[in-house]
Amino acid sequence: MVLAGVLSMAAMPAWSQTSAYRAPRTADGKPNLNGIWQANNTADWNLQGHAAGQGPVAELGAVFAIPPGLSVVEGDEIPYLPAAAVKQKENRANWVKMDPEVKCFLPGVPRATYLPYPFQIVQSRENIMIAYEYAGAVRVINMGAPTKAPADSWMGWSNGHWEGETLVVDVTSQNEDTWFDRAGDFHSDALHVVERYTPRNADILNYEATIEDTKVFSRPWKISMPLYRRVEKNARLLEYKCPEFTEEILYGHLRKKGSK
Amino acid sequence: MRHLVESAFTATILTLLFAPASSFAQAPATKKAWTPPRTPDGQPDLQGVWTNNTVTPLERPKGLGAKEFYNESELAAAIEKERKRLGQAEEEGRGTEPGTAADVHYDFSQFGLDRAQANLAWNRRTSIIVGPEGLIPPLTPEALKRRAERRARVKGHEFDGAESLSLSARCIARPNVGPPLLPAAYNSNLQIVQAAGYVVIESEMIHDARMIPTDGRPHLDKNIKQWMGDSVGHWEGNTLVVDTTNFTELNPYVDAQNLHVVERLTRVDADTVLYQFTVEDPGMWTKPWSGELAMTRLQGQIYEYACHEANYGLANTLSGARATEAEAAKNAAAGRK
Numbered sequence: 012m013v014l015a016g017v018l019s020m021a022a023m024p025a026w027s028q029t030s031a032y033r034a035p036r037t038a039d040g041k042p043n044l045n046g047i048w049q050a051n052n053t054a055d056w057n058l059q060g061h062a063a064g065q066g067p068v069a070e071l072g073a074v075f076a077i078p079p080g081l082s083v084v085e086g087d088e089i090p091y092l093p094a095a096a097v098k099q100k101e102n103r104a105n106w107v108k109m110d111p112e113v114k115c116f117l118p119g120v121p122r123a124t125y126l127p128y129p130f131q132i133v134q135s136r137e138n139i140m141i142a143y144e145y146a147g148a149v150r151v152i153n154m155g156a157p158t159k160a161p162a163d164s165w166m167g168w169s170n171g172h173w174e175g176e177t178l179v180v181d182v183t184s185q186n187e188d189t190w191f192d193r194a195g196d197f198h199s200d201a202l203h204v205v206e207r208y209t210p211r212n213a214d215i216l217n218y219e220a221t222i223e224d225t226k227v228f229s230r231p232w233k234i235s236m237p238l239y240r241r242v243e244k245n246a247r248l249l250e251y252k253c254p255e256f257t258e259e260i261l262y263g264h265l266r267k268k269g270s271k
Numbered sequence: 272m273r274h275l276v277e278s279a280f281t282a283t284i285l286t287l288l289f290a291p292a293s294s295f296a297q298a299p300a301t302k303k304a305w306t307p308p309r310t311p312d313g314q315p316d317l318q319g320v321w322t323n324n325t326v327t328p329l330e331r332p333k334g335l336g337a338k339e340f341y342n343e344s345e346l347a348a349a350i351e352k353e354r355k356r357l358g359q360a361e362e363e364g365r366g367t368e369p370g371t372a373a374d375v376h377y378d379f380s381q382f383g384l385d386r387a388q389a390n391l392a393w394n395r396r397t398s399i400i401v402g403p404e405g406l407i408p409p410l411t412p413e414a415l416k417r418r419a420e421r422r423a424r425v426k427g428h429e430f431d432g433a434e435s436l437s438l439s440a441r442c443i444a445r446p447n448v449g450p451p452l453l454p455a456a457y458n459s460n461l462q463i464v465q466a467a468g469y470v471v472i473e474s475e476m477i478h479d480a481r482m483i484p485t486d487g488r489p490h491l492d493k494n495i496k497q498w499m500g501d502s503v504g505h506w507e508g509n510t511l512v513v514d515t516t517n518f519t520e521l522n523p524y525v526d527a528q529n530l531h532v533v534e535r536l537t538r539v540d541a542d543t544v545l546y547q548f549t550v551e552d553p554g555m556w557t558k559p560w561s562g563e564l565a566m567t568r569l570q571g572q573i574y575e576y577a578c579h580e581a582n583y584g585l586a587n588t589l590s591g592a593r594a595t596e597a598e599a600a601k602n603a604a605a606g607r608k
Contacts, residue, residue, distance in 0.1 A: 038311035164575040250497040254579040258433035265589035270431035
C-alpha cells in the first residue's frame with residue numbers, strides 16, 4: 012500500500028503537488044510576482060530535446076558549442092503543417108544568417124521569457140510591465156478591460172487577468188519576424204500565445220505558453236518550464252543594448268575600405 | 272543628412288491632440304500645495320503616460336538676458352507665434368529651397384512630427400535651464416582639450432562605418448532620454464510604472480525602460496558603465512528623487528567623465544508632473560546646472576519604437592557616403608586624363 016502511494020505520487024507532474032501554494036500578496040491583494048526572473052534551460056537553443064552539438068564558430072570550441080537539453084514542448088512535438096516543416100528545416104540550416112536574435116532584433120513572446128538573460132516584472136494595479144535585459148525589450152500588460160492592438164509589433168499586444176494564483180496573458184498582434192529559438196522554429200503573423208505564470212514557491216514561477224497559429228501549425232501546442240528568481244541581494248537588470256554588437260554583420264559591407 | 276540618419280523608426284503614430292494650455296503655465300513656485308493620489312502601497316502615484324514635449328528651449332535665447340519668465344501677455348504672444356511657426360509644413364518652420372538636398376526630408380505637418388500637433392506644456396519659463404544665465408556653463412579647460420582631441424581624431428572619418436555615426440542613428444541611445452529627460456523633436460512620450468520598491472520610466476524612444484530601485488540600495492560597482500547610467504531613487508515627501516551615476520563617456524554628454532545627475536519628479540496636479548534636474552561633472556563644466564519643465568498627461572499610450580529593427584537610415588547614410596567617395600574618385604580619375 013505504502014509503495015503504491017509513493018509510485019502514484021511519482022507519476023504526478025512535478026508541480027501539481029504545489030498547486031495549493033498561495034503567493035504573498037501585493038498591497039492591492041494580487042499574487043505578488045514582482046522581481047527579477049530567469050529561465051535556466053537550453054530552450055533558446057532548441058525548444059525540443061537535443062543532444063550537445065558543434066557550435067557555429069569552430070574557433071570558439073567548447074565556449075560556444077550547443078549545450079544539450081531536455082524538451083520544453085509538451086509531447087516533444089511541434090505540429091508543423093507540411094510546408095511549414097520545410098521552412099523550419101531551411102531556417103535551421105541557415106540560422107546564423109536568419110535568426111533575429113543574432114541581429115539583436117526584439118524577441119517577441121514567448122522567446123523573450125527563456126532567452127538566457129534575466130527579466131523583471133513590475134506589477135502595478137493598472138498594468139504589469141515586463142522589462143527584459145536582452146535588447147532592452149519591454150512590454151506593458153494591460154490588466155484592465157481587454158483592448159485591441161492598434162498595429163502589429165515585435166512584442167505584440169498583451170491583455171492580462173488573474174485566475175486564482177495565476178497571471179494569464181493573452182498575446183496577439185505579433186509580427187511574423189520573430190522566432191521561437193535558434194533551431195529555426197518560427198510562426199506567422201497569425202500567432203496567438205496564451206501565457207500562464209503561476210507561483211510555485213517564493214522563488215519559482217511555473218511558466219506555460221500555449222501557442223496557436225493556423226498558418227503554421229496543425230493544432231495548438233504548449234511549452235512549460237520553471238522560471239527562477241534571481242535571489243542575489245543586489246540583483247539588477249543591466250543594460251544589454253546589443254545593436255552595437257551586430258553592426259559588423261549588418262553594415263560591415265558598407266564600411267569605407269581600410270577604415271578598420 | 273540629419274533627416275536621413277534620424278529616420279529609423281517604424282511606429283511613430285502619435286496621439287494627435289490639441290491640448291489646452293496646461294495649468295503649468297504658472298510658475299511652479301506659485302502653485303498651491305496639492306495632495307497627489309497614492310499607489311496601494313502608499314507611494315505618491317506618478318504613474319501614467321506623459322509627454323515632456325515643449326517649445327521652451329533648453330538654453331535661454333540671446334537677448335533675453337537674465338529674464339527667467341515671460342509675463343502672461345508675453346506668454347500668450349509666444350504661444351501664438353510658436354503655434355504658427357510649428358504649424359508650417361517645414362521642420363519647425365525653417366523653410367528650405369525646393370530642389371536642394373536640404374529640401375529632402377519629412378513633411379513635418381504629417382504623422383505628428385511637428386510638435387504643435389501633440390500635447391504641449393506651456394509654461395512661463397524662457398528656458399528649461401533655470402537661473403539668471405539660463406545657459407549650460409562653460410566647459411573646463413580640460414574638457415575643451417578632450418573635445419578638441421576627439422574632434423581631431425574623427426575629422427575626415429565621420430562616415431567610415433556604423434560606429435562613426437551618432438548613438439541615435441545607431442539606435443543605441445538617444446541623448447535626450449538622458450538622464451536628464453529632455454524633449455525631442457517628436458515622440459517625447461514616456462510611461463511611468465510603479466511597484467513596491469521600484470519606479471520605471473519607459474521612454475518611447477528607444478523603448479528604454481529605466482529601472483529605478485527605491486529600496487535604499489547603493490549604485491552599481493563603478494566599473495559597470497551604462498549608456499543611461501545607473502539610477503537609484505528615494506522619496507522625499509511627495510517627490511521622487513533619482514540619483515544617476517556610472518555613465519559612459521559618450522552619452523548623454525560626450526566627453527563627460529564623471530557625470531552625476533539628480534532628478535526630482537513631483538506630481539503637482541492631476542495632469543502634470545514637475546520635472547527638475549541638476550547636472551554636474553566638475554571635470555566637464557565650470558559649475559553644476561539645473562533645469563525644470565513640465566510633463567503633461569497624454570491620453571494615449573506608448574507605442575513600440577522598434578528602431579534598430581528597421582534602421583534603413585544607417586545603411587543609407589553609409590551607402591551614400593560610399594557612393595559620394597566613388598563619384599569623387601571617378602571625377603578625379605577623369606581629371607587626370
